[in-house]
Amino acid sequence: MRRLLLTCSTLGLLCSPSLYAQDLKVVSTMKPITMIVQELTQGVTSTETLLPAGASPHDYALRPSDARKLNDADLVIWVGPELERFLTKILEDKENVLTLTEQDSIHFRHYGEAHDEHAGHDHDDHGHDDHAGHDHDDHDHHGHSHDGIDPHLWLGPEQAVQAAQVITDKLVALDPAHKDKFEANLVNFIDEVKTAMVAIEQTLTPVVDRGYFVFHDGYGYFEEQFGLNNLGHFTVEPDRRPGAKTLISIRNSLKDQHAHCVFSEPQFSPAVVDSVVRGTGVNIGTLDPMGTDIAYGDGSYVEFLQTLGNSFSQCLKSE
Incomplete structure (x- = not known):
């Protein structure tokens, strides 16, 4: 399906967004980011995590299988070179990469x-x-x-919500046929996080x-x-x-x-x-x-x- 879609794109023909969505491959670098992305892509597509469970982004060594996963992805979501330095070179010329630390709408410390x-x-x-x-x-x-x-x-609830908004915008741009679903997922995610914040505050007060x-x-x-x-x-x-x-x-x-x-x-x-x-x-x-x-x-x-x-x-x- 990917080869057909690329051929359509090359010829300047219109390909169905729904067809593209079936082949939409989303890769995020770390488990906590994937947990956010999964909430947003629920009912549309799935997402993969690059780092194995328990691996640290601070000292991870990229494997050939990881490079293939990144090359095959339609969207790669990473925090940025401030954290996953091992990805800087391989992602620098890749399209459809979302670097979260470059987003002005996320309020960083x-x-x-x-x-x-x-x-x-x-x-x-x-x-x-x-x-x-x-x-x-x-x-x-x-x-x-x-x-x-x-x-x-990802350790900040407010920042997670801001990141989710940025990710949703990118998903909609890639797959506009599922705009309503992505945005509905975002609303649900925000509501769940805000509810959790109230409960956590009561626990920690x-x-x-x-x-x-x-x-x-x-x-x-x-x-x-x-x-x-x-x-x-x-x-x-x-x-x-x-x-x-x-x-x-x-x-x-x-x-x-x-x-x-x-x-x-x-x-x-x-x-x-x-x-x-x-x-x-x-x-x-x-x-x-x-x-x-x-x-x-x-x-x-x-x-x-x-x-x-x-x-x-x-x-x-x-x-």
């Missing part, structure tokens, strides 16, 4: 600006050097720099004043949305064990700040987390920014947000 004030600290306030012992060169080869746009937009630390500065959108009290962050790669200097710095910071919780991510070794908090009286929690254990399907993005809210609440309310 920027590292080094207001979010530091919200977090209640300067980088040097906790007795550690530049995020617990890592230098700026170390940040760069983690896969994104902690300057400029914060690319973790009792713990908004309780401080905590995260290893990775990736939760700012969610934290700002719900007014959470992030005391500090440490940019440690999920697949890298922190060195002794880093562990000592984190422990000192925890004692100084009287935090209620330290949040790890699924990729972190529990032994490392235990060694950081041992003797501090601080709780251990887990935040999964990739929604690893959430099944794809109707309402999966809202479930992702609710799970994140519950993770914060459960750890912070524990004494």
Whole structure:
């Protein structure tokens, strides 16, 4: 079907949009983005995820099968070079690529600006050097720099809604025959997210004043949305064990700040987390920014947000 459609396009003939829609292939880079896209394409077409479950966009190595998937796609949706740097070259000349960080209608956070004030600290306030012992060169080869746009937009409900609007506009442009369906899906998605935001706010209100630390500065959108009290962050790669200097710095910071919780991510070794908090009286929690254990399907993005809210609440309310 694709070959026929390309031939029609080449000859300047009109091809049925409904025929094209049957062959519409949408690829998004990461599971949380796919969960949003699936809500918008429901009843029209399906979408694929480039990265395997549990893979980090910060250090992923593109495989030949991934390149074929991207080349065959009618629409590729990625966050942008601020996050998936490994895709920059292969996508630079490709048509029908939607780069979310280039969209003016999405309200992005920027590292080094207001979010530091919200977090209640300067980088040097906790007795550690530049995020617990890592230098700026170390940040760069983690896969994104902690300057400029914060690319973790899917962790912000408002940003997810704004991204959904942009994605819907692109889907309509590619497949105008299903405009009404795409737009109806968008309305449903927005309603579900707004309802979830009210419930999450009720869950988190009792713990908004309780401080905590995260290893990775990736939760700012969610934290700002719900007014959470992030005391500090440490940019440690999920697949890298922190060195002794880093562990000592984190422990000192925890004692100084009287935090209620330290949040790890699924990729972190529990032994490392235990060694950081041992003797501090601080709780251990887990935040999964990739929604690893959430099944794809109707309402999966809202479930992702609710799970994140519950993770914060459960750890912070524990004494």
